[in-house]
Amino acid sequence: xxxxxxxxxxxxxRKQIMKKIQIGIGIVLVSLLVGFLFGDTQVLVFAxxxxxxxxxxxxxxxxxxxxxxxxxxxxPLLINKTGMNLEYNYRDGVGKDTVMGSKLFKKPDxxxxxxxxxxxxxxxxxxxxxxxxxxxxxxxxSKGRRHVHYVTYFLGRWLVYDFNKEFNGIIQVxxxxxxxxxxxxxxxxxxxxxxxxxxxxxxxxATNQHDAFYVLTPSLILNMKKLEQRxxxxxxxxxxxxxxxxxxxNSKNSFEPPIFSSIDENFINEQIQDVIILQEIVKELRxxxxxxxx
Amino acid sequence: xxxxxxVLIIVGIILFIILVWVAGGYNSLQSGKxxxxxxxxxxxxxxxxxxxxxxxxxxxxxxxxxxxxxxxEKVVELRNSVKLPNASIQEKQQIVTQMDQAMRAIxxxxxxxxxxKANENFKHLQVTISDVxxxxxxxxxVYNANVSYYNQKVQLFPSNIIAGMFxxxxxxxxxxxxxxxxxxxxxx
Numbered sequence: 199x200x201x202x203x204x205x206x207x208x209x210x211x212r213k214q215i216m217k218k219i220q221i222g223i224g225i226v227l228v229s230l231l232v233g234f235l236f237g238d239t240q241v242l243v244f245a246x247x248x249x250x251x252x253x254x255x256x257x258x259x260x261x262x263x264x265x266x267x268x269x270x271x272x273x274p275l276l277i278n279k280t281g282m283n284l285e286y287n288y289r290d291g292v293g294k295d296t297v298m299g300s301k302l303f304k305k306p307d308x309x310x311x312x313x314x315x316x317x318x319x320x321x322x323x324x325x326x327x328x329x330x331x332x333x334x335x336x337x338x339x340s341k342g343r344r345h346v347h348y349v350t351y352f353l354g355r356w357l358v359y360d361f362n363k364e365f366n367g368i369i370q371v372x373x374x375x376x377x378x379x380x381x382x383x384x385x386x387x388x389x390x391x392x393x394x395x396x397x398x399x400x401x402x403x404a405t406n407q408h409d410a411f412y413v414l415t416p417s418l419i420l421n422m423k424k425l426e427q428r429x430x431x432x433x434x435x436x437x438x439x440x441x442x443x444x445x446x447x448n449s450k451n452s453f454e455p456p457i458f459s460s461i462d463e464n465f466i467n468e469q470i471q472d473v474i475i476l477q478e479i480v481k482e483l484r485x486x487x488x489x490x491x492x
Numbered sequence: 493x494x495x496x497x498x499v500l501i502i503v504g505i506i507l508f509i510i511l512v513w514v515a516g517g518y519n520s521l522q523s524g525k526x527x528x529x530x531x532x533x534x535x536x537x538x539x540x541x542x543x544x545x546x547x548x549x550x551x552x553x554x555x556x557x558x559x560x561x562x563x564x565e566k567v568v569e570l571r572n573s574v575k576l577p578n579a580s581i582q583e584k585q586q587i588v589t590q591m592d593q594a595m596r597a598i599x600x601x602x603x604x605x606x607x608x609k610a611n612e613n614f615k616h617l618q619v620t621i622s623d624v625x626x627x628x629x630x631x632x633x634v635y636n637a638n639v640s641y642y643n644q645k646v647q648l649f650p651s652n653i654i655a656g657m658f659x660x661x662x663x664x665x666x667x668x669x670x671x672x673x674x675x676x677x678x679x680x
Contacts, residue, residue, distance in 0.1 A: 407637075408631065412626060415630075
């Protein structure tokens with residue numbers, strides 16, 4: 199199936215969703231009207247809830263099919279357009295153990311990942327996916343009832359690259375914020391680098407001062423600052439065990455098609471850019487320098 | 493209470509505060525000095541490694557080098573004569589400059605003899621020297637960062653009072669212009 203046909207199919211599916219949304223709204227409104235005519239608050243609430251469940255049921259299934267169609271059919275075509283040697287599996291993601299291996303965040307109570315992309319660029323292996331991590335919180339109300347809810351502490355893209363320098367320990371570079379404290383449970387020191395602007399933007403922690411200066415060269419520092427400007431939200435870097443983890447907390451779910459508007463050129467270009475960035479990072483951070491691989 | 497005792501207590505408290513402040517300031521300066529010394533030994537380690545690899549490279553290149561022979565031999569001589577831990581920062585800077593010259597001479601030879609470029613042993617040494625250069629640059633930056641922090645303590649008020657009392661003096665930076673702001677890029 200070619201690109202234009204796929205776009206056409208997606209647009210048809212999207213229009214069907216819009217119709218179903220209208221039908222859903224109609225069902226809810228009619229139910230509320232009926233409930234209102236009966237004049238009973240209980241009937242009104244009951245009719246409202248039942249109709250809402252039905253409406254969501256009608257729409258949800260179509261939305262899932264539409265999204266899956268986008269990821270199954272259009273995304274491979276977009277990846278082809280980039281010319282990158284890349285595998286894509288939207289049902290999979292960067293594993294929890296790998297993410298935890300970065301030691302950037304605490305262990306989540308709920309972990310979800312999707313849109314896995316992996317490949318090799320100039321001998322540098324990489325992978326990326328959306329990651330959502332949540333923490334379980336229990337609260338008690340005034341009547342002593344227990345309420346459990348989940349709070350998101352990371353939602354965004356997670357990228358893992360081969361790193362070309364060998365060193366022991368860990369180096370973390372975390373975008374500075376008011377709430378950002380010393381990394382919990384890590385035996386690291388705060389490192390002050392010679393770049394004042396970098397030190398204002400990021401907090402650097404390492405097990406060893408020499409390793410931090412060895413890995414964070416002046417050009418890498420410069421390119422990390424540029425990378426930070428490219429991504430809205432917070433960015434975190436972890437250099438550990440021959441790997442570089444880049445966590446972009448932008449509260450965004452990547453590669454999701456729009457529902458209330460058509461897939462246009464702007465959207466397509468955005469998706470392509472989100473794919474191309476994977477190999478641009480290799481070049482920008484000069485991860486392809488193989489002079490250190492023994 | 494007897495006014496004399498009150499005065500004594502106040503004087504005692506003031507003396508105690510001064511003592512704590514002096515002790516804290518002294519410890520801070522001393523730990524800064526230790527960090528500078530540690531960083532300097534980091535430079536020594538990196539320089540020794542660079543010497544070792546460079547000597548090996550000279551051994552490989554020696555047979556090919558005609559015009560650059562003198563420069564290369566100087567490095568080997570330097571390696572045998574210099575005792576790094578005893579050398580001053582200025583002397584270490586001079587050593588780096590001489591090593592840079594030797595490195596440039598090796599580059600010239602390698603450009604002239606393509607078969608040298610293809611030599612597996614030499615290729616391995618290229619990889620090693622690049623890594624050693626990165627470590628040397630890191631050691632230099634660590635040293636300068638620590639010297640900067642320590643010198644500020646020695647020169648700025650009020651810690652300069654304690655520095656003066658205990659004869660802490662500023663330390664010299666390790667300047668190497670061409671390595672200052674750029675990454676190490678070995679060209680062969």
